[in-house]
Amino acid sequence: MKNLCFTLTLLCFASLLSAQSMKGAWQLISLNGEKVTDREVIKIATDNYFALGSKRIEDNSFLGAAGGEYKLKGDKLIEKRDFDTYDSSKINAVKEYRLTWIDYKKVQISDSKHTKIWKKLFSEIDELSGNWVITGRKRGGVMMEMKPLDRRTIKILTANRFQWVAFNSATKTFMASGGGTYSAQDGIYTEHITFFSKDKNRVGAHLDFNFEVIDGKWHHKGQSSGGKSIYEIWSPYSETYPNALKTQN
Structure with missing residues (x-):
């Protein structure tokens, strides 16, 4: 029984590690403790690149876009952005963010100014992914x-x-x-x-x-x-x- 419990624990731990990946599609659901309801912000991440786009829900007007290279290192998200309509000073600069996994489908990303919670929408892939x-x-x-x-x-x-x-x-x-x-x-x-x-x-x-x-x-x-x-x-x-x-x- 002890061996069975130990094996199940290892399997659960391995499953958690495999789930902790940024690859997939994400939606911003919280910014600095407030629910995001007035706009839709979607982030798409592949192996080493991400892009996000934002629009106002009320009238579909475009709000901004950002993206570039990224990697995970422990509890850090490291980005080097190629484009950023919100803050051009981030372009070509290496920035670090603190990464906290809430559960299998939610992650908190924060820096000195903002705390954001993202919810994973999908993670399935196809031949064009x-x-x-x-x-x-x-x-x-x-x-x-x-x-x-x-x-x-x-x-x-x-x-x-x-x-x-x-x-x-x-x-x-x-x-x-x-x-x-x-x-x-x-x-x-x-x-x-x-x-x-x-x-x-x-x-x-x-x-x-x-x-x-x-x-x-x-x-x-x-x-x-x-x-x-x-x-x-x-x-x-x-x-x-x-x-x-x-x-x-």
Whole structure:
């Protein structure tokens, strides 16, 4: 009996450790002890990158976006942000936050100014889960290579949520962002837009595309919201930017 109890304890402990991962989709539910009810803030995290977007619930107006590389080290969350519309001084700077797991689906992240509680929404993955950067776009019938430098467009997907962001980390310039929920099944990729920085009237739109992963790259074809034909190639961010921080879960 003692051996059985010991084994069960180890299994529970191992399960807790495996659950303590930032990978997945999260929603901000508390800020400095107050419930967050007037806005929706969603954070999407993959192995070593995260992005978040925020909108006002009342009228879907865009409030802000932030994201970049991260890793976990003990009870610390270490970030190096590539974009941040709330506080540009955080861009390219390494910041540490205290990480406290409340339970399997809630985590508290705090610094000297703010204490935030995030609730995990989903953690499921599919073949498009990950962080991607655009490296090719067809123009005039010719696929043009796009070299990702400081100016880049990324799209991060996991757990039924997506967010794309265009930014320049060197100049600390933010161009645009949008996101929402998605599905990727049987070669059809569908987006449901829940926020868009340039036009809140795009919220609620559904976009369908054909997709295929070829040699590790995401081929994305269809019609844009403006009716234009698009063919894009997205490459894994970790391969394009190999010096990214690595998680230590």
